Amino acid sequence: MAISLNKGGNVNLSKEAPNLENVLIGLGWDARATDGQAFDLDASVFMVKSDGKVPNDSHFIFYNQLKSPDGSVEHTGDNLTGDGEGDDESVQVTLSRVPAEIQRLVIVVTIHDADARRQNFGQVSNAFVRIVNRDNHQEVVRFDLSEDYSTETAMIFGEIYRHGGDWKFRAVGQGYAGGLRALALQHGVNVG
Amino acid sequence: MNLLRGQRAKIADLVPTGQRLTLGVAIDAPGLILDFACFGLDAQGQLSDERYMTFFNQPSSPCGGVRLDAPLGDQAGFAIDLARLPPSIVRLTITAALDGTGTMSRIGRGHVRVMDGSREAARFAFSGADFAEERALMLLELYRKDRIWRICALGQGFNGGLAALVAHFGGTVATEISAPPPPSPPKPSPAVNLNKITLEKRGNSISLQKEPHTAHGEILINLKWRSVSGAKKGFLSGLIGNNRTDLDVGCLYELMNGEKSAVQALGNTFGNYTSPPYIALDADDRTGLSASGENLRINGQHWEQIRRVLIYAFIYEGAPNWAEAEARITLKMPGQPEIEVRLDSHRNDRPMCAIALLENQGGAVKITKLVDYHRGHLDMDQAHHWGLEWVRGSKD
Numbered sequence: 001m002a003i004s005l006n007k008g009g010n011v012n013l014s015k016e017a018p019n020l021e022n023v024l025i026g027l028g029w030d031a032r033a034t035d036g037q038a039f040d041l042d043a044s045v046f047m048v049k050s051d052g053k054v055p056n057d058s059h060f061i062f063y064n065q066l067k068s069p070d071g072s073v074e075h076t077g078d079n080l081t082g083d084g085e086g087d088d089e090s091v092q093v094t095l096s097r098v099p100a101e102i103q104r105l106v107i108v109v110t111i112h113d114a115d116a117r118r119q120n121f122g123q124v125s126n127a128f129v130r131i132v133n134r135d136n137h138q139e140v141v142r143f144d145l146s147e148d149y150s151t152e153t154a155m156i157f158g159e160i161y162r163h164g165g166d167w168k169f170r171a172v173g174q175g176y177a178g179g180l181r182a183l184a185l186q187h188g189v190n191v192g
Numbered sequence: 193m194n195l196l197r198g199q200r201a202k203i204a205d206l207v208p209t210g211q212r213l214t215l216g217v218a219i220d221a222p223g224l225i226l227d228f229a230c231f232g233l234d235a236q237g238q239l240s241d242e243r244y245m246t247f248f249n250q251p252s253s254p255c256g257g258v259r260l261d262a263p264l265g266d267q268a269g270f271a272i273d274l275a276r277l278p279p280s281i282v283r284l285t286i287t288a289a290l291d292g293t294g295t296m297s298r299i300g301r302g303h304v305r306v307m308d309g310s311r312e313a314a315r316f317a318f319s320g321a322d323f324a325e326e327r328a329l330m331l332l333e334l335y336r337k338d339r340i341w342r343i344c345a346l347g348q349g350f351n352g353g354l355a356a357l358v359a360h361f362g363g364t365v366a367t368e369i370s371a372p373p374p375p376s377p378p379k380p381s382p383a384v385n386l387n388k389i390t391l392e393k394r395g396n397s398i399s400l401q402k403e404p405h406t407a408h409g410e411i412l413i414n415l416k417w418r419s420v421s422g423a424k425k426g427f428l429s430g431l432i433g434n435n436r437t438d439l440d441v442g443c444l445y446e447l448m449n450g451e452k453s454a455v456q457a458l459g460n461t462f463g464n465y466t467s468p469p470y471i472a473l474d475a476d477d478r479t480g481l482s483a484s485g486e487n488l489r490i491n492g493q494h495w496e497q498i499r500r501v502l503i504y505a506f507i508y509e510g511a512p513n514w515a516e517a518e519a520r521i522t523l524k525m526p527g528q529p530e531i532e533v534r535l536d537s538h539r540n541d542r543p544m545c546a547i548a549l550l551e552n553q554g555g556a557v558k559i560t561k562l563v564d565y566h567r568g569h570l571d572m573d574q575a576h577h578w579g580l581e582w583v584r585g586s587k588d
Contacts, residue, residue: 033360034348035326118322122198123348146337151196 005171014166026087053188072097114153143171150175216266219302228268238362296323327353408492409526415441416485438509
């Protein structure tokens, strides 16, 4: 039975799923049912050190850079419409291969071209992030963001972080203005 | 509190009771006809009980938790008491749909606001720039999540208009079947039909904007109806009368100088086109067989001297049977689409029907469809606060 977290809550993944190694971060949302501009949402992961910054730009995993140099984090691709059952986008993580200097994997979702399309997260429905054990396909934890939407255009859904020798997951649900660019700058990425 | 599109809040943070509030809607939309409704939806977002669509034809939900009530200054509104809603209703969506031509990109400024008594607790403002080809909008919704009622500013819609909106809520819209044309008059040309605006529902209003410094042309109000004589010939009908229906068109008017009276065949007050009241009735069709029907003409050259005109139809002779009379009123103005009103809300116990109110709004002609039925002139006069004295009259 998966744990359902509220905003700010956390869970110890290593205790809930002993020997957790191959992780799937599943992200989902519902596309708008109404007419008007379509929504294009993108998932990204920042692999950051204890100072909250990426060691270098190759630790920013997004639609133009789908895999980290060490192979520990891999984005499985962009879904342009959000249609279909289950996850709209997913990221695979091999925990044992995450470099020791990486303290946290920050999971963010941004709305592409949000300002021009006059879109924000308040208009997205049924968004969630879930952590699945890929070895037995069991969902370990889920965070439903539907009541933590903001009118901002970028949102940290959650983060996987080291705690002692364990891995934990925190439900963040924090929105930011400025889209992916602002979040990338905040996490130490050199945005061109 | 100003709500942005997509913004959510808890009702209890806006309204102390957390349960009783009024939602007011106003949209500045010259030349467009808007219908407002409140859809009460189940957990699947579906209108599983059609009695929970609150609008002009259904002014209250069965539980009384939603009823039509516009705050002062708004065009439409809904008084909400969340505590009275059944548990199956978890979402109330306020919608606006265009009746007739146009798209939501053509609207001016608009808002939905949350009123706590006379205090405005929150406002979601929008304008035509927020929309494109949409013809129906979901403006705002109240919804219950984890036992807490919340509000969300939606501002999203459907190009397919009301039908697409209703389909989104799991319903269907019956295809409109037009009534058969009256047998005697010639069929109007298709070109006219294409431009025709049918004011189907009570309370719809449009404003025929007046260009600065140009007078209106002739406003022609035409009544056509079908004689129902011979429908039933029997002993009883012979006792009651000759079983012939005579339908009259007429109007109450009020001029800017305060003069008030009526123009109608009854009492031989046919009016005058070239001098006050600048309204004239040109014929009295007593059989319903005249191809041209009865025409009431308002001289638009003198519209600035007219404050308001209440157009009505009256069954002078014969048992009231609006359904069989198939009465149709058309309003024509030069350079404007023809407006048609069918007397389709049948009240056969009432021989009088107030059809439309024409008001002078800064020189423009504002037309509001009424279609309310009355026992007679006095009733109608009182309902519309005209203040004339009425005596019984008859045609010889």
